Amino acid sequence: MSVAFVKEESAEAASETLLPDRPISPHPNLVTEAGLQALELQLQQAREAYAVANAVEDVNERRRQAGHPLRDLRYYAARVHTAQLMPVPSSTDKVAFGNTVTFSRDDGRVQTYRIVGEDEADPTKGSISFVSPVARLLIGKAVGDVVQSGNQEIEIIEIA
Template identity: 45%
Template sequence: MSRAFVKEGDGALDPLPDLPLSPHPNYVTPRGLAALQARLRDLQTTLASLKARAERLDKLPEAAAERDIRYVEARLRSAILIDPAELPLDEVAFGLAVLVEDADGVQSRYEITGEDEADAARGRIAPQSPLARALIGAEVGDSVTWRRPAGAVTLEIIEISHADQ
């Protein structure tokens, strides 16, 4: 191969491209904000230990940690804190928990949280999700339609409460 096509350099990596940021407002609960702050501290500790290694030929882990730090810092800068404890329980809103029942009588509990805190296995859903969009603004006794790829489901709002923090 011709030397014209070989990139010569100082051995340093170019910075990894930044992770994409959500175009939606970055609403966070106090728990979500604390988790982001803890994640930033953990990443900074990881980066410091990577830079303290005696053998640093592989700089990719450092570049990945730096990229992740930039992402979390951007999420923290754009965070809009909403304290659910201050919200009334008259309608479903960000930060609140809602108990719903489907047509078969099966009850499920969901909490509308920030994107970084969302975890379907724990019933924590992002406000942009189809389920959250169907629930937000509903009151106890209302029926809402959750449009899913597998078909629409009607859910009755049973209870609105403050989430366990």
């Protein structure tokens, strides 16, 4: 086998493992208790995946397999380190981080979302990030308040 071929293979494998870091939000890393637990679990899973990848004997294959877990490991370590655990809202008078808000739109849709941290947000499962446009409009408002979202009005029906 040619030495040049080995170097080319190593360079190719190295370029595959030099993945850019996952972007980290410039916003404060506010989290709920469940959000913090999820981040810690994802960090542990990234550590385990990285350990499995590092056990591969072939150096080029090890580099290939370690790229994604290493990137995830850096991301989740940073997110756990910067996490700011927020207390459960003590009141439902005004919308706050951690509250579940039900609101109606002009078109008749009624939606309910819990306002959570960025990593925890999943609109398909009923949660939105506190930095999302809708959450920013709702935070600090009370039941009965109406806010403008684009061409629509949103009325807060319930805060839990």
